[in-house]
Amino acid sequence: MSVLEIKNLTTTYGPVKALDSVDVAVETGQITAVLGANGAGKTSLLRTVSGLVKPTAGTITLDGTDITGKPTESMVHRGMAHVPEGRGVIAELTIEENLRLGMRGAAKRPTDTPAPVRTLDDAYQLFPVLGDRRNAQAHTLSGGERQMLVIARALLARPTLLLLDEPSLGLAPRIVAQIFNLVRALVNDSGLTVLLVEQNARSALSIAHTGVVLNLGKVVVTESAEVLQNDATLRHSYLGF
């Protein structure tokens, strides 16, 4: 069954069509990787799903409910968490305050959803540097440390659907691996569903179940990750490796 069904979705910025009749179905408990060149519309897709951008056409269904055009604020309570592109920390707040904001999302969620990151301590265990600096303002963090903060904050919301926009951006290879592992472990252990946007197609496909390739706002390929990884023609023409 698909948690998230995107049908015929079109999003425009003035004259620019960032998404053009996009259809994506995200299966429960799976990782769906959205790939594509720069400017393909990946970020726009995530932003439209979480309501930051209003689509011009199409529908988005979450758990059978139509959420098209619903306010972003309500998404957290529906079990969606979004890691935005480019380190969306609230720079003026402390690290702990950022995390506490993440926990608000969990407050209205059923407590029985399995989640490995439930408390601030869990988050600090995951990324110890955050614990060390918990009372520092987030703008003092390095680029990678901010990325960790954003990911931890999203997990604290105990989501059932996680939207990840380039989580590996600016992270050291070891941390990338750690995060990818963590995501996969979450999917396996607690039934989390993930919509993952990545530039690093190779790594993304290594943990994804399905790959969706966007080009100029259109879905050009929807295939299982295995097929995509193994089909050299597809890889070369769309993913450049």
Place this chain on the structure above:
Amino acid sequence: MQHFINVLLNGITQGIVIAAFALALVLIFRSTRIVNFAQGSQAMFTTYIALTLMNNDFPYWVAFLGALAAGFIIGAVLERVVIRPLEGGMELNIVIATLGLYVAIQALAAILFGSDYKSFSSPVGVQGFQVGDLNLALTPTSIFVICTVGVVVVGLTLLFQKTQLGLTMRAAAFDGEVSRILGVRVSHLLTFGWALAGLVGSVAGILVATGSFIYPSYMESLIAFGFIAAVIGGLDSPIGAVVGGLILGIVNSLVSGYLAPGLVTIGAFVVLIAVLLLKPGGLFSSTQARRV
């Protein structure tokens, strides 16, 4: 000795009123990152509402609460009708819009309530205390004013530092988009921020008026001083606003009492520049953001 004490006391009472007004400016700044020039006009208008209530034989306290309610509502309405559509555009545009409101509301008050002086009585008396031979420039009204501002500051500080609501308000002000992703109802909070500022502004308006008299432009001098105090305090922190207000009030009083009353505004300028040269973000600003 008596003179010094009285100049100081006078500075404190003046300062605390400036602080009350600066608090309202800080609240707006926290929620919208702009300076609301209409704040003084809003406060003036709600004070007229209070006066109208009092003239219709409502007791002071009812009028006070009435003005607070009116301030709250006016703040919310202005945010929804004027400020909201401008958000996301240039900050200067909002500033100019608040300048427009400042002028328009003042004119409206003159039309509705007349432009003559009206006295605004105090619930607790305006005669100074006497301690032995010492005549203190302190009246029951001053004490009432100081206590009221104290309550407001403590309340606001608790709200912002200790409550979830305060945290989400700050988050909404700093980064609307990220806050929305985290489930914060940003638009409601911004309206609430303006409403709360309107309420605090009304408090300032009434406190200035209490035991004195009002006319449509009676808050005018407070706009500049309130703004300067807020900047001295760092624009971001309620405590900063109070400290800024007190510093300004005391400096003004000392300059007036020991140098020349004509130098008051220059004194204020010098204090502000001195503070900003030491700390370009004001006294209570957090450290400068990392740039790269």
Place this chain on the structure above:
Amino acid sequence: MQRLLGLNLVRSLLVSLGVLVVGVLLLESTDAYTNTQLSSLTYFTIAAIGLTALTGLNGQISLGHGALMAVGAYTTALMLDTDSPLPFPVIALAAIVMTSLVGFVVGIGAARLHGPYLAGATLAFAVALPSVALYFKGTFNGEAGLTVISPRPPEWFVSFIDAVSGEFATSSKYVAYLGLFCLVIALFFALNLGRSKIGRHWRAVRDQEVAAEIAGINLGRTRVQAFVISAAYAGLAGAVMAMVVRLAAPTVFTLVLSLSLLTAVVIGGLGSITGAFIGSAVLVFLPPLVTDLSTDAKLSDTQAAQMSPLIYGIVLVLVMLLAPGGVMGTLSMAWRRRRARRQLTATPTKKG
């Protein structure tokens, strides 16, 4: 020809001359009262151009330009207050230099400040400076201020006006012409600077200070430079204002003047010189217009007087709501949109 037009010098000269010609035509074709309004427009526009350079190009907010105008105006008043005053160009230059010096000092402080902190500091400057006139009564004559005897129109001017319109040149008219000349010169320099490397560096600092710094632009120095230039404009505007108002007094240079300048710059369209013209025109012509309309509508003088700020305030809010880019911003946006639409409709026909 193309090459000639490409030269900044030639382009700015043409525009400035155009404004001069239009200005003379306006002055000679309108009645004496409109003439005085036009002289107000000249000083207002000069100051607005200076402020639009500072705020529009360099991104610094100033709520203190009214006070800088005061420096220019007082300098002018003091220099005219002798039996044989120096010629106006010298006085204007002195006003510019004095104001630039003050602007330099303020600018050094301002260069470290940002947004609302800068606004607060300049606002404090605006309320503080008039007190200097109150304190040094001997020189500045306190609250009453210095009266300015407008210079007598020289012979050649009288005969020039006589030749143009066959009318007698009053000193008001002479002042209007002086204002116009100052405006044209101010415009000429503004056009050149805006299009030059200097203007580009100002915008760079406004847009992305870190990147500007890396590109070798000294942030502090550039900000001070912009502030000084802008102050020079305010000084010239103050000199003209002193002659138009015939007085330099603290009550002339209130905070309201500074705020009006900022308002003019924003409602005209931030960063645009044409916008500075339009915004100034709105501020000069709108209030009397509203008062007149209200009086025509049988309101009492007092009510009419109160209508003027009411309508003015509402207009400000409405302009911001309906035309957030100011007049010029909105026009150019509409034009760009129209062009884009035309391109969109043009493409299919090409294909077909």
Place this chain on the structure above:
Amino acid sequence: MWPGSHSPATRQSGRTRVTPPIEPDPQPSPSGGEPRPHDPGRPASRYLAQGVTVRFGGLVALDDVSLAVEPGQVHGVIGPNGAGKTTLFNVCCGFVKPNAGSLTWDERELNNLHAHDLAGLGIARTLQGVGLFPGMSALENVMTGAGVRSTSGFVSAAFGLPRARRDEQALQERAMQTLSDLGAAHLAPRYPGMLPYPDQKKVALARALVSEPRLLLLDEPAAGLSEGEMDELGDLVQQLTSRMSVLIVEHHMDLVMRICDQITVLDFGQVIARGTPAEVRDDPKVIAAYLGAEVSAGEEIDTAVLESHGTTTKGA
């Protein structure tokens, strides 16, 4: 009154005090990397950072770090997040004043370096974001990068004198040339906000290159680029070495390993390894602190390795 620009000479005699050459400390000199053959067209300047220490409050972001960028080389700086790489960059270009340590360029010590002195010294840097000027066309953006080189001053600008015009024209031509060198000539009239991310990066790079620097500092230039674009970037950087040295911070190991001549590895603000890519890649300390097991196609991730390393905390 306000000279709008300065020749490099005035700039150096300005705020940056240039002291006579000092003998560089031999310690940080590279251990391996074969220096490229020296020919007259090649850059000859060496950038040295010695004993750089930076503290933020109680936190030691850099602890006695030294590094040498040899002429014409690409020098990589890698290390875990928060290791101090960006801070080191910021020291190198004057945004952060080190608590201790010295910088040497062109055999002269840079005292009290200010960021705006860089361009005059022949050093350019890109920002971790993109940092373009949104209110200017791409061409103007690039022209700004070379502004300090033009000599016409305030007066000629104010009067619109032909001299200023000539300068502007020359500048414009150079900016155009730099854009076309990067294959981005078509972007010239467009505004950054309307450009796709890789194009913005190109403009930013052109802005850095237009001043013809002899040292280029690149902070995470490949972030957000696809693999194909990353390859292009690598080629480009390698071409640049004929004209300048490059100091690069990057987390993409493929790129780093391919283009760097020398690599310095930071961890907790200290240099834990340095050498050629091959040396560094196999250094167990580097693997433990930074590389871990890289995720690659078809390969099962060795979670055990990761967990056993954990993420160590950092002394504050």
Place this chain on the structure above:
Amino acid sequence: ACGGGDGDGGGGSDPGITDESIKIGGHFPLTGVAAPGYSEIPLGHKAYYDFVNANGGVHDREIEFIAKDDGYNPAKTTEVVNELVLKDEVFAIVGGLGTPTHQAVTNFLNSEGVPDLTVSSGSILWDNPEELPMTFGWQPDYESEGKILGQYIAENMPDAKVGIFGQDDELGEDGAKGLKQYVEDQIVAEVTYVPGNTDIGPQIAELQKSGADVVVGFNVPSYTALSQLVSLKLNYKPEWLVSNVGSDAGLVGSLLEKFSEGAVKGSSPLTGLYTTAYMPQSTEADDPWIQLWQKVWDEYGDGSPLTNYKVYGMAEAYTIVEAMMKSGEDMSRESIVDTFEQDGGDFTGPNYVPFRYSEDRHAGIGGMKVVQLQADGTTADKTPVLKTDVGDAEIEEFTDSANTPPESGIPSD
């Protein structure tokens, strides 16, 4: 009345005057900080002109009066006076209010040859026939008032320690200058306030510290109220003498009413305060002049109570109408100025002491009396009517009996 020298100055040739109408105007702060109080003065003018118009006008001409708002800002004064003179083409400017504001336009008015009559300010600047031949003051100058108050103190409170509380402009300065002529050695403190800054605590504290037991205030009414409030706060109870400008008993009293704790019920909070009067005040309901003003205001006012500001406006208007009447049917700008210079000294308005108008003086009312406010709100005379002038002019008793208003309420020609 005598016409201009040329004799051909027909009514039609000057701007603003036709066979049916005379257009006049003035500038007043109708909005802004100075509006409270002052904005009522043009209402008084208007009501009186309406009354005159309803009773046949001036030589069959209707008076059309335009009040323009200058917000007490000289830059705006210039604008609106330009508008009045150049666009509305008024015959004369009347009652222009404020020293810095009006100062901005005197040169213009004089060079344009526009009569600039009854300036609403007690500055001595308007008395300058050489350079400002068209400009005429109206109310007594502040210096003369200071002298009269000074003499009263010197004579009646010779041991008092005197403090001065003055506005930081010519009101405070000229007043103090006059005062010091008589009580220089009694003065123990002199403080000033800047209009707009309502924090006068330090100044009053300074007066208290100096031990002044008599304080003379040269200030506007709002600052009288403020100084009373601050004194109350400091338990400071000197004798107060306040210049006429600031002693509007009706206004100040109503402002203070609510704060006068423990005062005898119904008594004015200003009881005992000394001030001066140069014409009957609105509280003197029995005075024939006040009865006239009351009648005019009831008929042509806006229904609000009669205040001293409105009385002031009507009295100025009376002077204007009287001058117009006396200028005759073929009035011109030149002839009305002539009337002021020739007949101005004999104008028959409510002022106790005549105007000092003549060919070489353009100063207004030449004297006043010192009065004290009583508990019932009326005033008691403390001196006879005194006549004096600026500089070292003597203070003399003025014994001529006061004018009474004409039956019709309109001055005759």
